[in-house]
Amino acid sequence: MPGVFVITGPSGVGKGTLIRLLRERLPELAMSVSATTRRPRPGETQGEDYHFISDEEFARRVADGDFVEWAEYSGRRYGTLREELDRHTSGGHPVVLEIEVQGARQVRETLPDATQIFIRPPSDDALRERLIGRGTDDPEQIERRLKVAEDELAAADEFEHVVVNDRLHDAADALEAIVRGTI
Numbered sequence: 451m452p453g454v455f456v457i458t459g460p461s462g463v464g465k466g467t468l469i470r471l472l473r474e475r476l477p478e479l480a481m482s483v484s485a486t487t488r489r490p491r492p493g494e495t496q497g498e499d500y501h502f503i504s505d506e507e508f509a510r511r512v513a514d515g516d517f518v519e520w521a522e523y524s525g526r527r528y529g530t531l532r533e534e535l536d537r538h539t540s541g542g543h544p545v546v547l548e549i550e551v552q553g554a555r556q557v558r559e560t561l562p563d564a565t566q567i568f569i570r571p572p573s574d575d576a577l578r579e580r581l582i583g584r585g586t587d588d589p590e591q592i593e594r595r596l597k598v599a600e601d602e603l604a605a606a607d608e609f610e611h612v613v614v615n616d617r618l619h620d621a622a623d624a625l626e627a628i629v630r631g632t633i
Protein backbone atom coordinates (compact mmCIF):
# COMPACT_ATOMS: atom_id res chain seq x y z
CA MET A 451 0.00 0.00 0.00
CA PRO A 452 1.36 3.49 -0.82
CA GLY A 453 2.22 5.77 2.10
CA VAL A 454 -0.28 7.45 4.37
CA PHE A 455 0.95 10.70 5.94
CA VAL A 456 -0.80 12.17 8.97
CA ILE A 457 -0.09 15.87 9.42
CA THR A 458 -1.33 17.25 12.71
CA GLY A 459 -0.79 20.19 15.06
CA PRO A 460 -2.85 23.07 16.45
CA SER A 461 -5.26 25.07 14.34
CA GLY A 462 -3.51 28.05 12.77
CA VAL A 463 -0.01 26.53 12.91
CA GLY A 464 0.14 26.41 9.10
CA LYS A 465 -0.76 22.80 8.25
CA GLY A 466 -2.90 23.75 5.26
CA THR A 467 -0.30 26.21 3.97
CA LEU A 468 2.52 23.66 4.30
CA ILE A 469 0.49 20.92 2.64
CA ARG A 470 -0.22 23.21 -0.33
CA LEU A 471 3.52 23.81 -0.75
CA LEU A 472 4.28 20.12 -0.31
CA ARG A 473 1.79 19.14 -3.01
CA GLU A 474 3.31 21.66 -5.43
CA ARG A 475 6.63 19.89 -4.88
CA LEU A 476 5.16 16.36 -4.91
CA PRO A 477 2.16 16.43 -7.26
CA GLU A 478 1.54 12.67 -6.90
CA LEU A 479 0.60 13.26 -3.27
CA ALA A 480 -3.18 13.09 -2.83
CA MET A 481 -5.18 14.83 -0.14
CA SER A 482 -7.93 13.07 1.76
CA VAL A 483 -11.02 15.31 1.91
CA SER A 484 -12.53 15.01 5.39
CA ALA A 485 -16.18 15.12 6.37
CA THR A 486 -17.26 17.76 8.87
CA THR A 487 -20.38 19.13 10.49
CA ARG A 488 -18.99 22.67 10.64
CA ARG A 489 -20.29 25.24 8.18
CA PRO A 490 -18.24 26.19 5.13
CA ARG A 491 -16.16 29.35 5.49
CA PRO A 492 -16.43 31.92 2.71
CA GLY A 493 -14.46 30.58 -0.25
CA GLU A 494 -14.61 26.93 0.83
CA THR A 495 -16.05 24.46 -1.68
CA GLN A 496 -18.16 21.37 -0.97
CA GLY A 497 -16.19 18.22 -1.81
CA GLU A 498 -12.92 20.11 -2.22
CA ASP A 499 -12.16 21.59 1.17
CA TYR A 500 -14.47 19.23 3.06
CA HIS A 501 -17.51 17.07 2.59
CA PHE A 502 -19.85 19.34 4.58
CA ILE A 503 -22.55 17.11 6.08
CA SER A 504 -25.29 17.41 8.70
CA ASP A 505 -25.04 16.18 12.31
CA GLU A 506 -27.54 13.44 11.42
CA GLU A 507 -25.60 12.21 8.43
CA PHE A 508 -22.34 12.25 10.39
CA ALA A 509 -23.93 10.20 13.21
CA ARG A 510 -25.34 7.72 10.72
CA ARG A 511 -21.97 7.28 9.03
CA VAL A 512 -20.28 6.76 12.42
CA ALA A 513 -22.86 4.05 13.19
CA ASP A 514 -22.26 2.48 9.76
CA GLY A 515 -18.51 2.30 10.47
CA ASP A 516 -17.65 4.56 7.52
CA PHE A 517 -14.85 6.45 9.31
CA VAL A 518 -11.19 5.46 9.70
CA GLU A 519 -11.11 8.00 12.52
CA TRP A 520 -13.24 10.86 13.74
CA ALA A 521 -13.19 13.40 16.55
CA GLU A 522 -15.08 16.28 18.04
CA TYR A 523 -13.21 19.56 17.78
CA SER A 524 -14.46 22.91 19.08
CA GLY A 525 -18.06 21.64 19.17
CA ARG A 526 -18.05 20.15 15.65
CA ARG A 527 -17.28 16.73 14.28
CA TYR A 528 -14.56 15.93 11.75
CA GLY A 529 -13.63 12.56 10.26
CA THR A 530 -11.74 10.65 7.59
CA LEU A 531 -13.97 8.51 5.39
CA ARG A 532 -12.63 5.03 4.65
CA GLU A 533 -13.84 5.30 1.03
CA GLU A 534 -11.91 8.56 0.58
CA LEU A 535 -8.67 7.00 1.80
CA ASP A 536 -9.18 3.78 -0.20
CA ARG A 537 -9.88 5.72 -3.39
CA HIS A 538 -6.38 7.23 -3.28
CA THR A 539 -4.40 4.28 -1.96
CA SER A 540 -6.02 1.79 -4.34
CA GLY A 541 -5.09 4.16 -7.19
CA GLY A 542 -1.47 3.88 -6.02
CA HIS A 543 -1.19 7.41 -4.62
CA PRO A 544 0.42 8.37 -1.32
CA VAL A 545 -2.13 10.37 0.65
CA VAL A 546 -2.07 13.10 3.29
CA LEU A 547 -4.54 13.30 6.18
CA GLU A 548 -4.67 16.76 7.78
CA ILE A 549 -6.32 15.99 11.10
CA GLU A 550 -6.27 16.99 14.76
CA VAL A 551 -4.49 15.08 17.52
CA GLN A 552 -7.28 12.76 18.74
CA GLY A 553 -7.78 11.52 15.19
CA ALA A 554 -4.01 11.07 14.72
CA ARG A 555 -4.00 8.85 17.82
CA GLN A 556 -6.76 6.69 16.34
CA VAL A 557 -4.84 6.35 13.06
CA ARG A 558 -1.78 5.26 15.06
CA GLU A 559 -3.85 2.25 16.20
CA THR A 560 -5.68 1.46 12.95
CA LEU A 561 -2.92 2.28 10.41
CA PRO A 562 0.33 1.77 12.36
CA ASP A 563 2.44 2.10 9.19
CA ALA A 564 1.25 5.65 8.54
CA THR A 565 3.91 8.36 8.97
CA GLN A 566 2.86 10.86 11.64
CA ILE A 567 4.15 14.44 11.56
CA PHE A 568 3.37 17.08 14.18
CA ILE A 569 3.69 20.75 13.20
CA ARG A 570 4.63 23.14 16.03
CA PRO A 571 4.46 26.94 16.09
CA PRO A 572 7.65 28.82 17.02
CA SER A 573 5.77 30.33 20.00
CA ASP A 574 2.31 30.65 21.55
CA ASP A 575 2.17 34.28 20.43
CA ALA A 576 2.92 33.32 16.83
CA LEU A 577 0.03 30.84 16.89
CA ARG A 578 -2.37 33.48 18.19
CA GLU A 579 -1.18 35.98 15.58
CA ARG A 580 -1.65 33.45 12.77
CA LEU A 581 -5.18 32.61 13.87
CA ILE A 582 -6.05 36.30 14.07
CA GLY A 583 -4.24 37.07 10.79
CA ARG A 584 -6.05 34.29 8.92
CA GLY A 585 -9.28 36.17 9.59
CA THR A 586 -11.54 33.12 9.38
CA ASP A 587 -12.57 32.71 13.03
CA ASP A 588 -14.33 35.12 15.37
CA PRO A 589 -12.59 36.05 18.66
CA GLU A 590 -14.55 33.42 20.62
CA GLN A 591 -13.57 30.68 18.16
CA ILE A 592 -9.95 31.83 18.32
CA GLU A 593 -9.94 31.52 22.11
CA ARG A 594 -11.50 28.05 21.89
CA ARG A 595 -8.91 26.96 19.36
CA LEU A 596 -6.05 28.33 21.49
CA LYS A 597 -7.42 26.47 24.53
CA VAL A 598 -7.46 23.19 22.56
CA ALA A 599 -3.96 24.02 21.29
CA GLU A 600 -2.55 23.83 24.84
CA ASP A 601 -3.44 20.13 25.06
CA GLU A 602 -2.39 19.48 21.47
CA LEU A 603 1.05 21.02 22.00
CA ALA A 604 1.51 18.85 25.08
CA ALA A 605 1.06 15.82 22.81
CA ALA A 606 3.90 16.73 20.41
CA ASP A 607 6.29 14.20 22.00
CA GLU A 608 4.02 11.34 20.95
CA PHE A 609 4.90 11.98 17.33
CA GLU A 610 7.59 10.32 15.28
CA HIS A 611 8.41 13.57 13.46
CA VAL A 612 8.08 17.16 14.71
CA VAL A 613 8.54 20.15 12.38
CA VAL A 614 8.62 23.74 13.70
CA ASN A 615 6.84 26.06 11.28
CA ASP A 616 8.84 29.23 11.90
CA ARG A 617 10.11 30.25 8.46
CA LEU A 618 7.60 28.76 6.06
CA HIS A 619 10.01 27.57 3.40
CA ASP A 620 12.38 25.94 5.92
CA ALA A 621 9.42 24.05 7.38
CA ALA A 622 8.27 23.01 3.89
CA ASP A 623 11.81 21.72 3.18
CA ALA A 624 11.79 19.68 6.40
CA LEU A 625 8.36 18.26 5.63
CA GLU A 626 9.34 17.40 2.07
CA ALA A 627 12.48 15.58 3.31
CA ILE A 628 10.39 13.45 5.70
CA VAL A 629 7.85 12.57 3.02
CA ARG A 630 10.47 11.84 0.34
CA GLY A 631 12.33 9.66 2.82
CA THR A 632 9.25 7.56 3.43
CA ILE A 633 7.55 7.23 0.03
Ligand code: ADP
Nearest residue numbers: 461462463464465466467580584615616617618
Ligand atom coordinates in the same frame (compact mmCIF):
# COMPACT_ATOMS: atom_id res chain seq x y z
P1 ADP B 1 -3.87 25.42 9.78
O1 ADP B 1 -4.19 24.71 8.48
O2 ADP B 1 -2.84 24.69 10.60
O3 ADP B 1 -5.08 25.77 10.59
P2 ADP B 1 -3.16 27.66 8.02
O4 ADP B 1 -2.36 26.97 6.97
O5 ADP B 1 -4.56 28.07 7.69
O6 ADP B 1 -3.15 26.80 9.40
O7 ADP B 1 -2.31 28.93 8.48
C1 ADP B 1 -2.81 29.88 9.41
C2 ADP B 1 -2.31 31.28 9.04
O8 ADP B 1 -0.90 31.35 9.29
C3 ADP B 1 -2.51 31.61 7.57
O9 ADP B 1 -2.93 32.95 7.47
C4 ADP B 1 -1.12 31.39 6.97
O10 ADP B 1 -0.90 32.23 5.85
C5 ADP B 1 -0.20 31.76 8.13
N1 ADP B 1 1.09 31.06 8.14
C6 ADP B 1 1.31 29.75 7.85
N2 ADP B 1 2.63 29.45 7.99
C7 ADP B 1 3.25 30.59 8.39
C8 ADP B 1 4.61 30.94 8.71
N3 ADP B 1 5.60 30.03 8.66
N4 ADP B 1 4.87 32.19 9.09
C9 ADP B 1 3.88 33.11 9.15
N5 ADP B 1 2.58 32.87 8.86
C10 ADP B 1 2.26 31.62 8.49
Ligand code: 5GP
Nearest residue numbers: 461484520521523528529530548549550553
Ligand atom coordinates in the same frame (compact mmCIF):
# COMPACT_ATOMS: atom_id res chain seq x y z
P1 5GP C 1 -10.92 23.66 10.63
O1 5GP C 1 -12.26 23.93 11.23
O2 5GP C 1 -9.91 24.76 10.97
O3 5GP C 1 -10.97 23.36 9.15
O4 5GP C 1 -10.34 22.35 11.31
C1 5GP C 1 -10.31 22.24 12.71
C2 5GP C 1 -9.43 21.07 13.11
O5 5GP C 1 -9.99 19.84 12.64
C3 5GP C 1 -8.01 21.14 12.50
O6 5GP C 1 -7.09 20.82 13.53
C4 5GP C 1 -8.04 20.08 11.44
O7 5GP C 1 -6.76 19.50 11.25
C5 5GP C 1 -8.97 19.06 12.05
N1 5GP C 1 -9.54 18.14 11.08
C6 5GP C 1 -9.87 18.35 9.78
N2 5GP C 1 -10.33 17.24 9.22
C7 5GP C 1 -10.27 16.26 10.16
C8 5GP C 1 -10.59 14.87 10.17
O8 5GP C 1 -11.00 14.26 9.19
N3 5GP C 1 -10.40 14.21 11.35
C9 5GP C 1 -9.93 14.81 12.47
N4 5GP C 1 -9.77 14.06 13.55
N5 5GP C 1 -9.61 16.12 12.48
C10 5GP C 1 -9.78 16.84 11.34
